[in-house]
């Protein structure tokens with residue numbers, strides 16, 4: 001219990017320095033989805049557009065604060081050690097100081113509505129949530145941990161795709177995480193994905209689309225190729241909402257779109273329905 | 280003369296951007312590879328869900344008399360063919376055809392060999408609507424569960440997840456003038472430096488040549504090229520036969536464990 005309380009307080013300290021908290025209450029913000037102007041204060045605790053229900057992008061620690069009763073971070077020491085691509089070390093340093101994270105994902109053991117889960121939350125404020133070697137390492141360890149302890153995995157995806165600076169190693173993470181997902185699946189354990197804005201590229205083409213149950217937040221952008229790349233390839237304008245999760249739901253790639261405020265209860269319900277029945 | 284060229288590597292080592300250019304030339308054609316290495320090829324069409332993607336040729340064939348499943352990305356021959364195959368950029372139903380054939384191979388305990396030559400998965404409207412991401416994600420996941428040996432051979436360019444979808448295998452080999460990368464050098468330069476014209480510079484720093492990738496253990500073997508194609512095909516046939524024999528001595532559990540460990544190392 002003490003451990004959890006400590007974790008909570010550290011995460012609260014970090015949260016105070018977060019991007020969203022630095023916005024003054026009285027400031028006007030335009031909803032990135034519907035364009036309606038809102039006072040920052042109007043977004044409320046969940047940071048949701050009052051007009052269309054779009055969930056503003058959260059930092060990983062803010063998400064964990066909203067979602068969990070307790071959170072014990074794991075593998076917090078894992079960071080990229082020798083970034084050798086020109087300019088990469090500086091970019092990483094900036095991302096670290098802006099987010100208070102060591103990588104683009106935060107992983108740990110969490111309690112959501114009294115259900116114990118292995119939780120991963122990607123952070124789009126950390127180099128666009130790109131899939132670096134250490135991002136892949138942390139997610140892989142999360143699955144391995146969950147497989148060894150027979151726990152469900154809940155993963156919130158948010159990513160611009162591959163981490164270009166890491167080249168082929170970034171690509172290999174898609175296979176590395178998939179191998180860990182395969183082992184977790186074979187153990188008969190639940191993998192629940194929550195697609196958040198934005199989830200694209202290599203993350204969409206791997207673990208974001210390997211869940212047993214796939215939820216999404218309203219109006220989140222989810223796709224494989226970038227809209228501009230598609231438009232310049234097919235010489236055609238894409239329709240509005242082409243890569244929004246409402247379209248993915250229609251096309252059969254999402255199980256349910258769940259408003260942010262209801263995610264806790266829905267995740268817990270699904271986890272509960274996967275409890276192994278005792279005879 | 281042709282015999283003298285043999286299988287020796289080029290005298291001067293090509294620069295990465297020269298390798299990129301060469302990898303995009305039609306040095307070896309998909310059908311030529313199939314006919315040159317295997318016998319009794321029977322093509323199998325369709326993903327049983329939404330269609331048949333002609334940019335992914337699949338089927339069963341004999342390798343020195345042993346049945347194998349063969350999956351080949353085809354860029355096409357003439358302009359018309361290339362257009363209809365989007366220069367070797369598969370649609371989701373191409374990857375789903377590959378998945379179907381992989382699982383069929385698993386049922387009949389046949390080794391799988393893939394030949395890859397793609398700039399990447401097709402970035403199209405229908406592709407996106409039909410779940411290009413999901414198709415690639417499932418190809419990788421299903422490959423991780425196969426209990427038969429799988430070897431992937433990159434014979435031209437291999438870009439991003441669209442290539443990895445057919446290369447989550449026990450071994451990956453590359454032709455001498457092939458490339459394998461996170462993205463095309465043009466795309467890389469345009470994302471990182473907002474200038475696609477700096478692609479030569481990008482090629483130089485991306486580490487996409489077979490030599491670079493062998494050094495990083497991303498691949499196991501470089502196939503020397505020659506204008507004498509039958510010699511190249513004979514070499515591949517022999518080596519595939521040898522490696523499949525070795526891999527077949529493993530139990531299914533050992534094989535799966537080893538494949539997953541191969542990627543766990545990154």
Ligand SMILES: [Zn+2]
Nearest residue numbers: 031034049052
């Ligand atoms: Zn809105």
